Amino acid sequence: MSSRTHGTPTNAPGRGERTARTGRIGSLAARIEARTPAHRDRAVDGLRALALLAVPTGHWLLGGFTLSADGAIHNASPLSAFGGFAPVSWILQMLGIFFLVGGCSSVLSYGKRTGSSRAWLKGRIARLGRPVLGVTAVWALLLPLLHLGFGVPGDTLRTASTLVVQPLWFVGVYTVVTALTPLCVRAAERAGVWAAAPLLGTVAVVDLLRYGPYADSMPSWLSVLNILPGWLFAYQLGVSWGLGRVTRRHAWGLLVGGAVLFAVLLLVFGYPASMVGVPGEARTNSHPPSLLVLALAAAQSGAAVLLRDRLGRLLRRPALWAPVVVVNLSAMTILCWHQTAMLAAAIPASYAGELPGLTTAPDTIGWIVARLAWMPLFAGLLVLVGRYARGFESPWARTGTARRAVAGLLAAGFAVFALGLA
Numbered sequence: 001m002s003s004r005t006h007g008t009p010t011n012a013p014g015r016g017e018r019t020a021r022t023g024r025i026g027s028l029a030a031r032i033e034a035r036t037p038a039h040r041d042r043a044v045d046g047l048r049a050l051a052l053l054a055v056p057t058g059h060w061l062l063g064g065f066t067l068s069a070d071g072a073i074h075n076a077s078p079l080s081a082f083g084g085f086a087p088v089s090w091i092l093q094m095l096g097i098f099f100l101v102g103g104c105s106s107v108l109s110y111g112k113r114t115g116s117s118r119a120w121l122k123g124r125i126a127r128l129g130r131p132v133l134g135v136t137a138v139w140a141l142l143l144p145l146l147h148l149g150f151g152v153p154g155d156t157l158r159t160a161s162t163l164v165v166q167p168l169w170f171v172g173v174y175t176v177v178t179a180l181t182p183l184c185v186r187a188a189e190r191a192g193v194w195a196a197a198p199l200l201g202t203v204a205v206v207d208l209l210r211y212g213p214y215a216d217s218m219p220s221w222l223s224v225l226n227i228l229p230g231w232l233f234a235y236q237l238g239v240s241w242g243l244g245r246v247t248r249r250h251a252w253g254l255l256v257g258g259a260v261l262f263a264v265l266l267l268v269f270g271y272p273a274s275m276v277g278v279p280g281e282a283r284t285n286s287h288p289p290s291l292l293v294l295a296l297a298a299a300q301s302g303a304a305v306l307l308r309d310r311l312g313r314l315l316r317r318p319a320l321w322a323p324v325v326v327v328n329l330s331a332m333t334i335l336c337w338h339q340t341a342m343l344a345a346a347i348p349a350s351y352a353g354e355l356p357g358l359t360t361a362p363d364t365i366g367w368i369v370a371r372l373a374w375m376p377l378f379a380g381l382l383v384l385v386g387r388y389a390r391g392f393e394s395p396w397a398r399t400g401t402a403r404r405a406v407a408g409l410l411a412a413g414f415a416v417f418a419l420g421l422a
Helices: 002-035 042-062 083-092 095-111 117-150 154-165 168-179 181-211 220-242 248-267 291-314 318-329 331-350 365-393 401-418
Strands: 064-067 073-076
Touching: 002 318, 042 083, 042 095, 042 291, 042 318, 042 331, 042 365, 064 331, 073 154, 073 331, 095 117, 095 168, 095 181, 095 220, 095 291, 117 154, 117 168, 117 331, 117 365, 117 401, 154 168, 154 331, 154 401, 168 181, 168 220, 168 331, 181 220, 181 248, 181 291, 220 291, 248 291, 318 331, 331 365
Parallel strands: none
Antiparallel strands: 064 073
């Protein structure tokens, strides 16, 4: 009797706290549900959230560090040691989905604009630019503080700068394709889903020139020609989708055709299996995008269109819909700051020596297991950083011209350092 008497008060507060916490989460989900407009396309938002979360997951899982004798950290990848790990990158490489839903959302927003196309585009670019300016300006201030105040090695700072800049190229490309929305709309209105075909053909021709029988005589800059059509492909599909010009038959064609092309490029034409760059490899699929990236994007786009209705019904559940809303509201924060979250763990850890899964070479199964164990910490740090960094996504109404100019100069200085121009 005594043990029961003593046990009840000990356990009761724990149950009470859990009940209260569950109640708060349920209340938040209910409020989000109540504020969601009836016309909101939940499937598109769900796909965007999935693609967003794939970015930090991929970078945290497929990017590692090694520790040099002077205590500096350097980039490394488990893909260098585990070639069979490449299929994981097929799942985590969801930029095709991101551009697809981006095109779909942009055309819907563009159709509802009340001002000029220029005003619409200016608003879109400002939403993309503020968080980028914020993260680069903050890191410009952090670099001398970490080096002079805490003795962080210069090589560590260069590694960190590279990782911070790494996701930001996407924002630049996305800004350019967003600026082409009016042209994409006209193309989709005329040709429907087939408006994306010339983009696929352009990338195929460039790949033939740079990898074909005359590759040795081709200039090194030729691959740059793939950047715009390579990423515009899925965006154009998204614009056509948003205009209702992609049917289920088209979706099946994209899914099957993309999958077949993907297999042929891998098995017959010897494209690298990894969808991300592997240190030491001469060829990469993603920078700039190869035809393999477009094949994957086509298959992903077809699957997304086919699953739209089912996903939309699933996200009618408030408990599932609420996280999607939170992720979408923090989209640019996640993109811009997730590498900072990982570095917030790795840089202090470098002073402790080699920690499995964090500062040890990613060349063993043990590293993979340990890295999976570290990822909840990275996620927690991202949430913590995001609480303060998310302010960069809001309009800078109280930021004067002088402060914006200073932020711009700091960002430019960081870019010079990160790109190795200093």
